[in-house]
C-alpha cells in the first residue's frame with residue numbers, strides 16, 4: 001500500500017482550475033520529484049497534501065486514512081509531514097541548535113536535555129553539528145538548507161516535502177543539498193520534492209513526475225522524458241540545458 005495515495009485531486013481558486021484530477025502514489029522510501037512549468041500547481045499540490053489548502057475534490061489517503069475527512073486531525077497530520085522551503089525559513093535570532101530544538105520543545109514537548117540531544121544527532125546526520133552554535137547569517141545557503149532539513153527530520157516525520165529547495169542556491173550548493181538528499185534516500189527517508197530545477201532532479205531522482213495543465217502527464221526518468229517521450233512539449237521541457 002502506498003504511504004500517500006492521491007486520486008483525482010481537484011483544486012480550484014475561484015473558477016481557475018489548478019489541479020484537474022491528479023493521480024499520484026508515494027511509497028515508503030521513495031524520493032519522488034514533481035516537475036512542471038511555473039504556475040502548473042506544484043506548490044498547490046504539496047499544500048493540499050498537508051491540508052494547508054482545502055482541495056476542491058478527489059481523495060487523498062495518507063497511511064490508510066482519508067485526510068479529506070471532516071474529522072481528520074490536521075495538527076497530527078502536519079506533524080507527520082516535514083517541510084523544507086526555498087528560503088530555509090530559519091529564525092535569524094536563534095542559533096542553529098536552537099532552530100532545530102524549538103519544535104521538539106514546543107510541539108513534541110520534549111524536555112530540554114532530550115530535545116538538545118535529538119537536535120544534535122540530526123545536525124550530525126546532516127554534517128552540521130560543528131555549526132550548532134552559529135547563527136543563520138554565518139552559514140552558506142547550502143548549510144542553511146541542511147539545517148532546515150535537520151529541523152524537519154528531528155520531528156521523525158513519515159515523509160518530508162521539499163518545495164523548490166535549491167531555488168536560492170548556486171550549482172555547487174545545489175550539489176551539496178542533492179548529495180544529502182541522496183544519502184537520506186539511502187537511509188530510507190521518504191521524500192517528495194517539487195522543483196523546476198532540472199539539475200537537482202537529475203541529481204536526485206531516476207523517476208520524475210511531470211505535472212502539466214492540472215494533471216500528471218508522465219512519470220519516467222529525465223532521459224526518457226527528454227529523448228523518448230512521444231509528446232514533443234515534454235521532450236522540450238526536459239531537454240533544456242540539462243548539464244547535470
Ligand SMILES: Nc1ncnc2c1ncn2[C@@H]1O[C@H](COP(=O)(O)OP(=O)(O)OP(=O)(O)O)[C@@H](O)[C@H]1O
Nearest residue numbers: 013018036037038039040041042043044045195196
Ligand atoms: N491562494 C491562492 N489564491 C488564488 N490563486 C492561487 C493561490 N495559490 C496559488 N494560486 C494560483 O495557482 C497557480 C499555481 O500556483 P503554484 O504556486 O501551485 O504553482 P507552481 O507550479 O508551484 O509554480 P512556481 O513553479 O512558479 O512556484 C498559479 O496560477 C497561482 O497564481
